Amino acid sequence: MKKNVANMMCLDLFLASQDEEDFAATKKSILPSEFLQPELISFNLYLDYFSIEINKLNRENDINKIKAFASKFEWIDNIDKIFEGENFETIVLTNEQQEILWVNDGFNKMTGFNKNFALKKTPSFLQGENTCPKTRARIREKIRKNEPFKEVVINYRQDKSSYKCEIKVFPLFNEHTTHYIALEKVV
Incomplete structure (x- = not known):
């Protein structure tokens, strides 16, 4: 059990360090049953990544809103x-x-x-x-x-x-x- 938890944590850390292209390629080689183990204890890494992505999206949306005003007011x-x-x-x-x-x-x-x-x-x-x-x-x-x-x-x-x-x-x-x-x- 301890070995499995350590392996999952290492896998989680490795996946979190990948850029999107490498993550997509690596994900294909992982069996879903291995990837979705309940022992995946570093879910916070994913949440941190997700939070960063949401912040980027919000920033982009805010800037696009200002660009719409820029167009309207020339x-x-x-x-x-x-x-x-x-x-x-x-x-x-x-x-x-x-x-x-x-x-x-x-x-x-x-x-x-x-x-x-x-x-x-x-x-x-x-x-x-x-x-x-x-x-x-x-x-x-x-x-x-x-x-x-x-x-x-x-x-x-x-x-x-x-x-x-x-x-x-x-x-x-x-x-x-x-x-x-x-x-x-x-x-």
Whole structure:
């Protein structure tokens, strides 16, 4: 029994280290009865892989949603370039008056606020007593100048707990600035 468990764990580790093509080729040579043993104890490896794949898919869907907005509003910005190499939890899309038009699912996870609750509000509704006035002023000035920028701001979740939020804001243009996109993460 111990030998079988050790063999299954080794098999599981080996399969988890394979890329998709090698995994598919290897899987064909494994008998289903061997592969589906109840002793397969490293299922967490598969769950980790699955979680990573779901996150990639969610990111791709979020970017495609922004690309749909880009097409609708005829932005000349390179959307792929904006997202290239960026690590974010939340995307916030606002109009020129900074009213929120769309947020991704990460917004609810990060802030606790329902996506629909955020619509038509400005992102400043997340700020509170410990949000630095100087940071607020720098943000307003960069938006006024239509400059991309990065800031760290103290925001507040729905449960009133505070968190440090790194925001990267990009103005979006057609003939002039029409929208802003913010990529956000907890730091």
